[in-house]
Amino acid sequence: MSYLTSVSLCFLLCTYILADKSLNEVLINGDYDFIDLTYPFDNQTIYWPDSQEFQFTKKTAMFQRDGSWYASNDFTAGEHGGTHIDAPYHFLVDGLQVGQIPLNKLIIPLIIVDIASKVNDDPNFVLYKHHMDYMLNDNMGKPCLIIFKFGWSKFFWDKKKYLGINNDQLNFPGLSAEVAEWIVSSYKNVVGVGVDVASVDPGSSTDFPVHKILLGAGLYNIENVYFQRHIPDHGCTALVMPMKIAKGTGAPLRLVAICPKHKPEYF
Ligand SMILES: [Zn+2]
Structure with missing residues (x-):
């Protein structure tokens, strides 16, 4: 097989393989x-x-009586x-x-x-x-x-x-x-x-x-x-x-x- 033929075959194959993969697979395979x-x-x-600069206008961050944690804020910003x-x-x-x-x-x-x-x-x-x-x-x-x-x-x-x-x-x-x-x-x-x-x-x-x-x-x-x-x-x-x-x-x-x-x- 000539070099050019193998290059174009590889291109076709690679295109096919890429096309066959979902975006999810492509993104989690470690190449990015x-x-x-x-x-x-x-x-x-x-x-x-x-x-207006970024500011928390209300801050809650505390343990509740039952021992569970609760946190929530309000913010303002331009x-x-x-x-x-x-x-x-x-x-x-x-x-x-x-x-x-x-x-x-x-x-x-x-x-x-x-x-x-x-x-x-x-x-x-x-x-x-x-x-x-x-x-x-x-x-x-x-x-x-x-x-x-x-x-x-x-x-x-x-x-x-x-x-x-x-x-x-x-x-x-x-x-x-x-x-x-x-x-x-x-x-x-x-x-x-x-x-x-x-x-x-x-x-x-x-x-x-x-x-x-x-x-x-x-x-x-x-x-x-x-x-x-x-x-x-x-x-x-x-x-x-x-x-x-x-x-x-x-x-x-x-x-x-x-x-x-x-x-x-x-x-
Ligand atoms: Zn701007």
Whole structure:
């Protein structure tokens, strides 16, 4: 059998074997990593300065008379804090609210664009097209979520540093309007854009053009993505699971990536 024939036979066989397995079998067979990209919600969670921070308003945690344990809390929190989603309605009057975003936009191939070495911890860094040689990995034109890694997660536990608070000003890196325009005009397969900083716009922005462009085009944003370990730049599937606040402009989010431990050969 020629090399080519055996390669194509293997491809057919592998495709058949994969197709024959249920998703449950595929996910529990040990070939995938489950990577949490979410900060915990507690009294250290970072919120936009004018937002309600996460707070337990009622806490019960006690043994009952019969010796059994009972614990339950109430909480309050702003929509836009910690790892969270911005629904299009945040900046678009007839845009989708959180509860309306369809699942096929929330369970989606994930592309990571790692620009941390270019940012080099500079809070004034703004990402332009030339930083990426005018090329974006776009999942070969298929639907995807793109998350830009600025290398900012390491500052999250120091609110002043993470937000770059100086008097009433904020200062941290972000995307330019140029990049936002580029994504919505040239990469129409992109359904959402994420960042590992507090906003898709740079911290110093006061008119939020990146929010207006991305949400205005019907994409969703994810802010405060938590990169605590290496994640492949392609080949992972994102589970974008916001709390389903029906009319939310945004919502706390559980963001998880499911990544193959070994890079499949066809990538
Ligand atoms: Zn937000």
